[in-house]
Amino acid sequence: MFDHVAKLKEYIRCDSVSADPAFAPGMQRCREFVAGMLRELGLKVEIVPTEKQPIVMARREGPASWPHVIIYGHYDVQPPDPLNLWTSQPFEPEIRGERIYGRGSADNKGPFLVHVTALAHLLAENPSLPLRVTMVVEGEEEIGSPSFHGFIEKHRDKLQGDLFLLSDTGIPSPDQIVITCGLRGIVTGEVEIVGPKGDLHSGLHGGVLLNPIQALAEVLSTLHTPDGRVNISGYYDAVLGVEPWERDELQRLGTSVAQYQEFLGIPRFHTPPGFDPFEATRFQPTLEFNGIGGGYQGAGSKTVIPSRAFAKISCRLVSDQDPDAIWALVERALHERCPKGVSMTVTKGHQGPPYVVVPPGRSNTPKGQSPVLATAFAAAEEGVTKVFGKPPLFLREGGSIPIIADIKRVLGLDSVLMGMFLPEDNLHAPNESFNLSVMARGIEVSKHIMARLAGLAR
Amino acid sequence: MFDHVAKLKEYIRCDSVSADPAFAPGMQRCREFVAGMLRELGLKVEIVPTEKQPIVMARREGPASWPHVIIYGHYDVQPPDPLNLWTSQPFEPEIRGERIYGRGSADNKGPFLVHVTALAHLLAENPSLPLRVTMVVEGEEEIGSPSFHGFIEKHRDKLQGDLFLLSDTGIPSPDQIVITCGLRGIVTGEVEIVGPKGDLHSGLHGGVLLNPIQALAEVLSTLHTPDGRVNISGYYDAVLGVEPWERDELQRLGTSVAQYQEFLGIPRFHTPPGFDPFEATRFQPTLEFNGIGGGYQGAGSKTVIPSRAFAKISCRLVSDQDPDAIWALVERALHERCPKGVSMTVTKGHQGPPYVVVPPGRSNTPKGQSPVLATAFAAAEEGVTKVFGKPPLFLREGGSIPIIADIKRVLGLDSVLMGMFLPEDNLHAPNESFNLSVMARGIEVSKHIMARLAGLAR
DSSP: OOOHHHHHHHHHHSOOBSSOGGGHHHHHHHHHHHHHHHHHTTOEEEEEOOSSSOEEEEEEOOOTTSOEEEEEEEOOBOOOOOGGGOSSOTTSOEEETTEEESTTIIIIIHHHHHHHHHHHHHHHHOTTOOOEEEEEEESOGGGTOTTHHHHHHHTTTTTOOSEEEEOOSBOSBTTBOEEEEEEOEEEEEEEEEEOSSSOEETTTSTTSSOOHHHHHHHHHTTSBOTTSOBOSTTTTTTOOOOOHHHHHHHHTSOOOHHHHHHHHTOSSOOOOTTOOHHHHHHHOOOOEEEEEEEEOOSSSOOOEEOSEEEEEEEEEEOTTOOHHHHHHHHHHHHHHHOOTTSEEEEEEEEEEOOEEOOOTTSTTOOTTOOHHHHHHHHHHHHHHHHHHSSOOEEEEESSOOHHHHHHHHHHOOOEEEEOOBOGGGOTTSTTOEEEHHHHHHHHHHHHHHHHHHTTOOO | OOOHHHHHHHHHHSOOBTTOGGGHHHHHHHHHHHHHHHHHTTOEEEEEOOSSSOEEEEEEOOOTTSOEEEEEEEOOBOOOOOGGGOSSOTTSOEEETTEEESTTIIIIIHHHHHHHHHHHHHHHHOTTOSOEEEEEEESOGGGTOTTHHHHHHHTTTTTOOSEEEEOOSBOSBTTBOEEEEEEOEEEEEEEEEEOSSSOEETTTSTTSSOOHHHHHHHHHTTSBOTTSOBOSTTTTTTOOOOOHHHHHHHHTSOOOHHHHHHHHTOSSOOOOTTOOHHHHHHHOOOOEEEEEEEEOOSSSOOOEEOSEEEEEEEEEEOTTOOHHHHHHHHHHHHHHHOOTTSEEEEEEEEEEOOEEOOOTTSTTOOTTOOHHHHHHHHHHHHHHHHHHSSOOEEEEESSOOHHHHHHHHHHOOOEEEEOOBOGGGOTTSTTOEEEHHHHHHHHHHHHHHHHHHTTOOO
16 A cells, blocks of 8 residues: 555655755655556666756556556755744654645645556456656756756657646645636846946036936836836737636635735735736736846945945746746836937746646637646546535636646646645755655545546546 | 155055954054154144044144144055955055155055154254144044044043144045145935735736835935936925036146946946036935845746835935935925825934035135135135145035034134145055155145244245
């Protein structure tokens, strides 16, 4: 019998920090642990090298008539520091109450094991299960998945499946599962304004030239309307409308606007017209300033006119905004609004497109959506409703997981993103933990989904 | 015979860096050198302790009927680093061509010795010179003269003179002396804007709240008009008009607008209407942003919405603007223009009032101006014209020397600021030097001024 708690403990003990080369042995042990575990299930395992951390790929093959589900996970974790804030050791799992503590317990070791365990149980009950399964477990998620796009392009033939299934998103409470149906895209960049060729004495020269900080402030101040929209012509042209069912789902979220405001610690919300705070993050794009700098920032004062000033910008995008097209609009607006007397350089950073999938059976289900995907969504809804006592919420989210859009673009596949971690799981923070009751119920749901895909259940 | 070059070499060898406690022995040697030199002239020397660096005060007393000139200098210098950019050692003077190289040669050891040498020569020729002289040589000028205000308040009785005479300002070329007739005041401060209680994930929460960087940019962008004035009601109310003679003096400056633009390295000037660049720095106040910061400023991107952002502000003021009153206007404007959804804190920094003296004989000479001051100005004009071959320019300057306004406010005394250093003297920079030809001619002018004050010359 596959003991998922024992496996999770062993998995957490592999100190697999991808960001820090000092953890290379832990990364290797972790890969070997995953490979061994999947071999035990009878899967054919390959360890695929990349420029950084190899990807574990494991396959249960079968006739082309069997449906093919691809399960994604990542074996790398965030660095554990600050160590002094942990109650128990980050890489020595400890169960306290219904939670298991340890770095990676919730992100993503526990949630990935939900699906591994479900498959193990199903195969134990039915060794000839008519389902093809591919597991793809990467080791670079916490450093931005730089090798993943190239991996799926190169292995496109082995990844001709029906859908991806994964749990690397969140839920608001232990009995409210969320199936994430959309993610915002992102495009980042930087604007720099240069004035005089060097910093100048503000007494000797102040009053004769445009200060680069002033020019930057003037440009940045034009980028939003007073009512909270991005003030760039064409910015919203590709933004999809919101379906009534999407707003209805949000009504069932279970968090109040007042609770959210308290959490943020702000005196008031500032959302675009027509969108409440829960809607704004999911259905609207943004243009945010992530950083600004220029001149003297130390204690007291230094009376210089700085030579340069810069701001870092990121735009969160919603379907069907294209990152390249949006950045072109931003770049043009910045240049057009740059006052004379200074020069401007705009640099583009990284990007990822937005993603959206319409759950089958809702209004406007796109034509040509795979019937296997429809089965998976229906099975998820049935399973969650039965096991958790409440139907899942089908929601778009404000964050970005660029690999999901990559999978759609490169392989043409949608994903069933079954949320498993809670706000209190402390992802990326000290005392990360995972709720074992959520895990146990998640296993039942995953098992139901795979059984239905194989044509076994109901 | 007083050998001013030998004295200057000895003076430069005292490594008197006030900012760095490691140089305490050099500071002490330097004070003792100054005290000894002034004792040699027959002056009564006191070393007056302060909280940091003692002030050397030396007096040549005499009957109350003798005019009383107070000569100011400072014996401290800027730190010498970066040392690797010096051609010769900073504290080992070296003469190359007509220049003497060494830290402090131009700021302020050489220019101060101009007046000491002039007095030495005069006293050698006329031991019973009917002139009272007080020398005040501080050791904290390069760290902002924190003890000077208290010193003149405490020793007000000994500083009941007719005028101050000093050389700690610049000239544009070796044959064009400038008598500085005005200095801008200053008031500094900082504005901080706080939004959410911590940095937020720009994906999960972007779109629901006002970003503090955006709020800061919006507030800062309101503080200037497009044509280059400060956009705060009442800001210019106390600004004195410009006399026609002041504009005429500037016509003789000898630097073209094109040369100035090349020096600054800017594509165009941005001056308030009605003022060319040379006028704007002297006759108009400013509000400059000296620094700005907030959020992530490292390489690449970090997609946070920062909790806070700040800007450092300094206002250069012209007579008769009052630093307290101006800062009150700035603070009120900032608060009034702060958008809802964030909170703002405004903190005042240091300040110093502007200073102006109308050279006697020009239009609008204030009533009650001391006849001794008039004699000093006339003697400076005669002396400079004769020795340098060109009359001096009487100009206000854009920089701030708060002690000059303090002297006016506390003691009621005006100053004759006889410029001595050149742009190429590299003050505060490696390879600081002083032009010995300017020095020799400056000594003749100073001698003429003191002789005239004593009723001897012409």
